[in-house]
Amino acid sequence: AQSVTQLDSQVPVFEEAPVELRCNYSSSVSVYLFWYVQYPNQGLQLLLKYLSGSTLVKGINGFEAEFNKSQTSFHLRKPSVHISDTAEYFCAASYNNNDMRFGAGTRLTVKP
Amino acid sequence: DTEVTQTPKHLVMGMTNKKSLKCEQHMGHRAMYWYKQKAKKPPELMFVYSYEKLSINESVPSRFSPECPNSSLLNLHLHALQPEDSALYLCASSQALAGNEQFFGPGTRLTVL
Numbered sequence: 001a002q003s004v005t006q007l008d009s010q011v012p013v014f015e016e017a018p019v020e021l022r023c024n025y026s027s028s029v030s031v032y033l034f035w036y037v038q039y040p041n042q043g044l045q046l047l048l049k050y051l052s053g054s055t056l057v058k059g060i061n062g063f064e065a066e067f068n069k070s071q072t073s074f075h076l077r078k079p080s081v082h083i084s085d086t087a088e089y090f091c092a093a094s095y096n097n098n099d100m101r102f103g104a105g106t107r108l109t110v111k112p
Numbered sequence: 113d114t115e116v117t118q119t120p121k122h123l124v125m126g127m128t129n130k131k132s133l134k135c136e137q138h139m140g141h142r143a144m145y146w147y148k149q150k151a152k153k154p155p156e157l158m159f160v161y162s163y164e165k166l167s168i169n170e171s172v173p174s175r176f177s178p179e180c181p182n183s184s185l186l187n188l189h190l191h192a193l194q195p196e197d198s199a200l201y202l203c204a205s206s207q208a209l210a211g212n213e214q215f216f217g218p219g220t221r222l223t224v225l
Contacts (some may be wrong), residue, residue, distance in 0.1 A: 043216035102154035
């Protein structure tokens with residue numbers, strides 16, 4: 001079965017430090033990849049998506065992710081985080097239908 | 113308008129009550145979704161409607177009954193729920209093609225007493 005794995009359940013970092021949130025997905029001929037952010041008591045907001053083309057994808061709020069087909073990874077990065085980036089981050093994959101599979105989530109906590 | 117709206121924001125109901133959750137979008141999306149999200153967990157897909165027809169039902173108990181009256185509206189009818197059904201219920205919409213991002217509403221926080 002197709003699945004998405006987020007390798008870290010919690011990532012604590014200090015403000016202005018770089019961060020990487022890791023995500024691996026089940027390999028498939030056709031896969032579309034997404035990163036969403038969820039702030040407390042809110043819905044999910046799209047940060048970025050990979051459909052095809054350039055493997056480096058830039059998103060909102062200074063985030064970017066790199067699609068790596070050989071390692072079946074789609075890690076999310078930000079060079080310098082802010083307190084306001086504290087949230088839950090979900091990696092998701094869609095395989096040729098409207099069924100989106102979410103990873104378990106990574107709780108990013110940015111400390112002053 | 114790039115917003116998905118959900119009402120009510122909060123709902124408290126007893127196990128014998130009947131209530132409905134509502135979701136609306138005006139982005140011309142033809143796929144709409146219901147998800148259930150428990151605390152500190154990812155969203156779990158419940159139902160998918162594509163062109164107003166139910167296309168995916170993830171073996172959800174019959175006490176949850178979805179309805180898609182038109183391309184902009186999605187309802188979730190609730191009856192005889194259990195306390196373990198307490199959760200955040202999220203609605204989303206997307207273009208009805210694979211690979212399209214889903215736009216999420218803010219959710220309805222449901223508490224079953």
